[in-house]
Amino acid sequence: MTAPINQTDAEFAAAPDRPQILTPPPQRSRRMALLIEHPTMWIGLILLMLVTLMGIFAPWIATADPSALNPAFRVKPPSADAWFGTDMLGRDIFSRTVYGARVSLVVGAGVAICASVVGLAIGLLSGFIRWADNIVMRIMDGLMSIPAILLAIALMTLMRGGSVFNVILAITIAEIPRVARLTRSVVLSVREQPYVEAGKACGTSTLGIIRRHIMPNTMAPLTVQATYICASAMITEAILSFIGAGMPSSVPSWGNIMAEGRALWQVKPSIVFFPALFLSITVLAVNLLGDGLRDAVDPRLAKQV
Amino acid sequence: MTDAPHLIEVRNLVKRFPIRGGLFSRSVKAVHAVSDVSFHIARGETLSLVGESGCGKSTVGKCLAQLIPLTEGRITLEGKNIAGLGRAEMQPVRKRMNVVFQDPFSSLNPRMTVEELIAEPLRSHRMARTRTERRTRVGDLLEKVGLPRETMVRMPHQFSGGQRQRICIARALASEPDIIICDEAVSALDVSVQAQIINLLMDLQKDLGLALLFISHDLAVVEHMSDRIAVMYLGRIMEIADRDAIFRHPRHPYTKALLSAVPLPDPSAKRDRVVLTGDVPSPIDPPSGCFFRTRCPMATDRCASDVPALRDMGGGQMSACHFAEEV
Amino acid sequence: MALLEVRDLQIHFRTATAVNRAVDGLSFDIEAGEALAVVGESGCGKSVTSMSILGLLPTPPGKVAGQINFRGRNLLEASERQMRKLRGAEISMIFQEPMTSLNPVFTIGQQIGESVRLHENASRAQAHDRAIEMLRLVGIPSPERRVDEYPHQLSGGMRQRAMIAIALACNPALLVADEPTTALDVTIQAQILDLMQDLRSKVGSAVMLITHDLGVVAEFAERVLVMYAGRKVEEAKVGDLFRTPRHPYTQGLLNAVPKLGSSLTTAEPVRLAEIPGRVPDLSKPLSGCAFADRCPRAQEVCRRIDPALEAKAPGHFAACHFSPREVSAA
Structure with a gap:
């Protein structure tokens, strides 16, 4: 059917206007939207980058050699020469704190990566192999029933002697069960998804299913979990060093600095205060980043129909 | 029946899901999902499985596609047994059959591009070795199902339900199968889109000589699609026959009730309805004799004692009712 | 005056990037005792319309404009307190998925009795009796026993019957049924449609049936x-x-x-x-x-x-x- 050629617009009945009742949201670029919607992530990221830069450029930032003894200049309060004061051996606390960032960051990142990789492997294994599941998960339950810090202390004792490697290893073992459980739960829910069944129907092998369908789905929650593990590893490392079970006392780590100031902390709180402050800021930064990531990858929020 | 073996032949298929309980996870009871089901599918033919939820129609499809192991029975593909094969022996069988599932949203991995999704069967059956070869194949397949080639770079969430189902069909076609199992493949779609997909399936079937096992609860769609129809109830085939026979003169009281329960999009059509009372019994503890007798308007004492076998009512129409002649 | 008059109804939702005009300028009437069907495909706005009548839409992110006049009173201006009084008593709703809309920790009887006690100040015993009476009305066998059972003990069809019993317990003037039979099998759907038709003539409620199924429309509306x-x-x-x-x-x-019986006339598909x-x-x-x-x-x-x-x-x-x-x- 065609319209008569001479018909004018006026002869067509137009529907009444449909007014706008909601103002449209402002148009932003994706990056801006991400920044505005997840400000905590960006605050965390910036803080963390500052701390990282401090660790990397420690030799240039530090005002003195962190291990240089200066017996004449012991237990001084903060001053223009020593910004955070000096400790019982006359070492410059500012320089030691700056160098301490290295230990915290290396341990945090190291544990996060190692625990994620091993935990992912264990989680995949127990999510896919029924008989292994029971055994592996009971071991994980057993590990989880011991407080992480006690387990780490025990492991440090077994390994006799602190080094960055040993500290990372000890804390990693204590953190693995959390990752393994998380991965396993993701695997168990994803493997029931119809798209996994569809993959099987297409003839995809079990390894292919794991690699193409399951693994990518574990990445988002695993990344978020890794940041929390990183934060908790930094704290555990500080505690280990504080009680003398962690890094050798020659290495400036925040836990070590605090341990050295322990005896004097009522008279000279600055020795403990500054490393503690940096530790708190770093852990806060990592946690903020983790929270932001979690919000950003959460499908319920990400969907936004 | 001809001498050449049918494309698919299912003999006495039984599937029980054990329910574990007790101290040592013993299996205490079982869900009788499928009991003694036999049928065959010829090349290029559409066989539909219809029935209400829980009648075992999807389980039959999954057993056929070897997505779940069967408990008893025999499934042959061109005369060769395919039930209970190992992974390696199964691979060539998988190449020849694929599945399209009900929900086009959850049956596509949201983290893969359309290209990766459709290339999945190509990879696993080593059909296109190079990336360019795969791309060409994927593009051809997309065009075959009515989507532009360029869409292969996109992610599933950028498509509507109907388009996603087209992607699923393209993936199912990728390994050049002989049979596609459509498990409620159009049930989740809106009417206008459903028509598009039904037409697509029928066109593809004609062009490629595909056989379809079409699993659905929608009798109108089934009537439209099928050559033959098997009506299932509580894991058993109640009636199996050519489409016309089922719809013109059903020989089982359940088929009759099912047909009369479908609401017709025509307010002037007033029918005598056989409204079934009650609900489907539990498949954990099915009734004795005929499974349908608890709701059957024609049931007698005999139905409680004897299990009715499928009997030929002429013209290949088989009905599992003692009183099939009287229906 | 019609029982329900909807005028220029607009329901918009604000998302992160845009405003979604789910319903845009909808007007219709429902007379007392009438059966009106609203059909359309998913996303056409039929369900949000029904939610807005009961005041169940989250605002924000949504915003509702226009008028929904029930017995001459604009529901969009009513307070939440007033809406609570209305819901269940004068306007009831049946949802698609009976399992998720029934509370699993209360018995069927308690859930039917709740609205009776709330809206009619009935005693516990009266409410219990009314619950049994309603279950009998919706055709649930042995209602004296079923009244004390929990939702999970009922089958899908039974649950939908129980939902209807809850919705009709206070003889509402308007029953809004959002895809009430979509989750059910055809034989059960036939039962429920017959039941709703039967109850409509007994109770005299107007029914607004939301559905995508043209067959259901033809049979019911x-x-x-x-x-x-x-x-x-x-x-x-x-x-x-x-x-x-x-x-x-x-x-x-x-x-x-596809229509039942229509493809049989031709040999070719x-x-x-x-x-x-x-x-x-x-x-x-x-x-x-x-x-x-x-x-x-x-x-x-x-x-x-x-x-x-x-x-x-x-x-x-x-x-x-x-x-x-x-x-x-x-």
């Missing part, structure tokens, strides 16, 4: 309203609509449904009539007719001028420039 992209495109008595659909969308829908394309994105501004992109009759003018809903025959309205008019404006 007296009047039909067809929605597309948040707008009403056609409204007519059920017989008129199925006999002479006047909007191309309705025509397309009716042709796209028949192709179904498709509606090409897909529904428009409601978060983008639409100019002209919402159906223009998929319409076989669309002309250039359809993309410019949004067609008004016009009476094409007595009691038969359609929003299409090119649908012939049988009467000169009724």
